[in-house]
Amino acid sequence: MSENNANAMHFSEDLATDLDRGLILEWAEIYALDALTEDERAAIDAFLASGPAQTRQLFTERVRAAREVLASGYAMDEAEPPADLFDRITASLPQTALPATDLSGAPEPATAPGSPAPAPVADLAARRAGKARGGASGTRRWLVAAAAAAVLVVGGTAVGVTLANQQQSPQEQVLHASDVKTETVSIPGGGTATISLSRSRDAAVVAMKNVPAPKAGTVYQMWLIPTNGQNPASAGTMDADTLSKPATVKGINAATAVAITVEPAPGSQKPTTAPISVVQLKS
Amino acid sequence: MDTPPTSELHAKPPGPDAAASSGDAETLTSLLAAVAAGDQAAFRRFYELTSRRVYGMARRVLIDPELSEDTTQEVYLQVWQSAARFDPAAGSPFAWLMTIAHRRAVDKVRSSQSASDREARYGAASQVVEHDEVVDEVSGRLEAEAVVRCLDTLTATQQESVKLAYYGGLTYREVAERLDAAVPTIKSRIRDGLLRLKNCLEVS
Numbered sequence: 001m002s003e004n005n006a007n008a009m010h011f012s013e014d015l016a017t018d019l020d021r022g023l024i025l026e027w028a029e030i031y032a033l034d035a036l037t038e039d040e041r042a043a044i045d046a047f048l049a050s051g052p053a054q055t056r057q058l059f060t061e062r063v064r065a066a067r068e069v070l071a072s073g074y075a076m077d078e079a080e081p082p083a084d085l086f087d088r089i090t091a092s093l094p095q096t097a098l099p100a101t102d103l104s105g106a107p108e109p110a111t112a113p114g115s116p117a118p119a120p121v122a123d124l125a126a127r128r129a130g131k132a133r134g135g136a137s138g139t140r141r142w143l144v145a146a147a148a149a150a151v152l153v154v155g156g157t158a159v160g161v162t163l164a165n166q167q168q169s170p171q172e173q174v175l176h177a178s179d180v181k182t183e184t185v186s187i188p189g190g191g192t193a194t195i196s197l198s199r200s201r202d203a204a205v206v207a208m209k210n211v212p213a214p215k216a217g218t219v220y221q222m223w224l225i226p227t228n229g230q231n232p233a234s235a236g237t238m239d240a241d242t243l244s245k246p247a248t249v250k251g252i253n254a255a256t257a258v259a260i261t262v263e264p265a266p267g268s269q270k271p272t273t274a275p276i277s278v279v280q281l282k283s
Numbered sequence: 284m285d286t287p288p289t290s291e292l293h294a295k296p297p298g299p300d301a302a303a304s305s306g307d308a309e310t311l312t313s314l315l316a317a318v319a320a321g322d323q324a325a326f327r328r329f330y331e332l333t334s335r336r337v338y339g340m341a342r343r344v345l346i347d348p349e350l351s352e353d354t355t356q357e358v359y360l361q362v363w364q365s366a367a368r369f370d371p372a373a374g375s376p377f378a379w380l381m382t383i384a385h386r387r388a389v390d391k392v393r394s395s396q397s398a399s400d401r402e403a404r405y406g407a408a409s410q411v412v413e414h415d416e417v418v419d420e421v422s423g424r425l426e427a428e429a430v431v432r433c434l435d436t437l438t439a440t441q442q443e444s445v446k447l448a449y450y451g452g453l454t455y456r457e458v459a460e461r462l463d464a465a466v467p468t469i470k471s472r473i474r475d476g477l478l479r480l481k482n483c484l485e486v487s
Contacts, residue, residue: 011467030470030479032382034456035448064374069480071378074449075385077339081355086455087339088352130465144313145438175368183365189320194364207367210321244320246367275412 015040019047024055032070038199042178042200049173060168139225139232152183153277169247172206174198175194185277187211191239194258195279197252204249204258213240214262221263222247223271224255237267256281311376314371319367330359333377337384341449344388345395354391358384385449392452433483441476444469 011026012018015036018027027044030036036044045201048056134157174180179197191211197204206222214220221240223232235258249258259275261268311332317325335360341351361383369379434442447458459469 011470013466022451026470026474029474030448030455033445033448033473033477034386035458040454057485064378065481066477067382068375068378069477069484070385070449071375071381072484073480074435074445075336075340075381076430077343078335078425079339079351081334082352083472084336085352086327086359089330089356089363090326092360093363094358114486158481166435172368184366209319209367237353249463 001159015043025062026057026058029066032063032066038178045178079252151282152181171246173204174201174203177201183279185279188276193277195258199253202253205246206249207246208243213243217265218262219267221261221267222249223259225257225259227256228252232271308375309360312371315369316377326363330390335379341388344452345392350391354387357387389452429437432478435437436479436483441472444472
């Protein structure tokens with residue numbers, strides 16, 4: 001093997017120069033190997049997102065192949081984990097649902113692994129508190145009435161580019177973003193909602209798990225709470241059919257929280273009930 | 284939800300050959316689908332089938348048992364939370380899992396180790412995994428024999444660079460520093476080594 005293969009494209013010292021020289025695809029293996037810094041990973045993601053779809057496709061394919069190779073050729077060590085590790089894992093699941101799932105629905109504050117305990121924004125006494133009111137203070141009271149709440153620390157610096165990767169769905173773009181942050185909140189009545197949010201994508205993915213279908217004639221509706229104090233803006237609905245599919249919510253950089261309410265089908269112009277859950281976004 | 288039969292997995296670890304011919308990838312894929320629906324029995328089965336590899340990789344990268352346990356725990360929590368995002372069309376379930384696991388392990392090793400620890404790791408990572416160890420580890424597995432044969436097609440310097448990155452958690456730049464080699468050379472070795480392995484394993 002010669003390292004001076006005449007056909008090989010020649011790398012430079014740094015990523016920026018390589019990108020200038022059109023060597024983006026040659027980085028796929030380094031990317032798949034995690035042999036780069038987080039900044040470099042983000043730079044590659046941004047570069048791909050702003051370029052042609054074909055390049056993204058080729059890059060994704062090369063990364064995929066390299067990951068298969070690494071899993072086969074390098075992840076072959078085996079070691080027996082401690083016998084109690086699985087129990088520790090299940091004990092720390094956002095919601096530990098035993099096979100006989102308890103659907104009585106006692107709300108419990110959600111804690112995601114590695115995240116700080118949720119701030120005390122939930123006020124169960126106010127759970128059934130009134131309708132949405134206009135204005136910032138009314139919205140705050142409405143948010144506090146949430147039956148379940150969590151705080152998602154998402155970092156203050158958006159990359160500032162709207163990344164449109166045509167190869168990946170908008171959902172995948174969020175979930176694969178280098179700055180994706182995830183929080184899970186228990187839904188009263190059973191199940192969890194997991195929100196995965198990326199500032200650089202200006203979007204979030206909301207995935208409901210084990211959540212009972214809304215009662216006939218109602219839907220779950222997601223809301224973005226604008227930073228400018230405006231009224232909550234609808235971010236889409238989920239009914240019995242779409243509940244199992246993650247939903248993408250765009251425009252989160254202008255929001256302080258994502259809330260979920262139960263609304264009469266097919267959804268409301270503005271929330272008419274107290275939120276069943278709120279995920280506050282903290283920079 | 285019923286747990287699909289999984290008895291073959293220990294005998295036939297997922298790999299390119301296995302993925303093409305066996306039910307292993309199918310088993311893990313259907314388990315992930317059940318996990319996505321909140322099936323804890325499927326989650327347990329998935330853990331039983333894969334945790335030795337995840338924990339084994341974590342131990343290789345992190346060495347410290349506690350850090351490795353933490354990492355393994357994080358990996359399976361992520362599996363629980365993101366199983367719905369696994370797309371069988373975008374790769375094998377084992378590669379999906381190990382991608383999550385390696386990223387976590389590398390994050391942990393980079394964030395938890397001081398510079399001096401790091402220096403010690405360079406030495407450890409550069410020595411790990413000689414081929415005979417691999418053969419011992421996986422002997423008797425046809426797929427693994429193919430892997431070992433294909434690993435042998437890499438040059439010694441390609442192997443060294445990929446291992447330092449994979450097991451040492453080093454960036455290409457750190458690999459270059461460690462080996463006192465030029466940065467473009469190391470990037471080429473990583474790329475060429477993995478492409479060569481891919482061609483040998485006929486990963487499509």
